[in-house]
Amino acid sequence: MNIGENVIELDVVESTNKTAAELLSLSKAMHGTVILANMQTQGRGQRGRVWHTGVGLDLALSVIVLPPALRVEEQFGLSKMVALAVRDSVQAFVRQDVRIKWPNDILVERRKLAGILIECELVADRVRSAIIGIGLNVNSCDFEAQLVASSLHLESGLNVDRKAVLDILLEALRTRYSQWIGDPNGVDVDYTAALWSKDRWADMVLDGVVENLRPIDVDRWGRLLVEHLGGRVAAYGLDRLRFAPR
């Protein structure tokens, strides 16, 4: 089954990722199944944060994928292809350059328009299933200042049709998924080219200390490769490195 061939639309759920996990545990989910909710009461963000979706305004969905023979150490490839698909769909509505802030936030300048939360089920050295949670701000306007968030509406000045965004997003996911299966190196190249702050010096927090570093690429495990002042290049995971908040 193709991504988006089966869309389960629900009015209110705790979290679409949680509903997707329940379906998977009951063996009731096929590859490509989409869970779409109008409202989430406990939307999950990265690092245990809460994710808010404007009711009737934004998109909150989870896509179940069953990747063929994906090794655990290759799973960042999945994250890259999803980030590219979400970025492609945001770019379809926004004139300014849309970029991917490592590992997978979707930004215009410093403003976040979409977030991705991927939860994988690992069996031995393989990824058996992945739940791809996507929150995309479509028509919301009111964001807490410290979130530095935005929406398609705020960026384009238009009232954007959520159904049109969903259709474009699902098409982009199908396209990028096929690319990833057939040409994973192409996904690597496109992800690197879309990296936010690539080749630009930025304040980052490394082991709790703010340092000026220059992101260059990611390595095969998804760690960010950065240049230190003085030229040394090293790779760090999210356990040690993140962009400094502004």
Ligand code: BTN
């Ligand atoms: C982030 O913090 O940037 C990730 C946000 C992911 C939010 C989406 S909304 C749909 C899906 N269900 C959830 O509970 N979370 C993800």
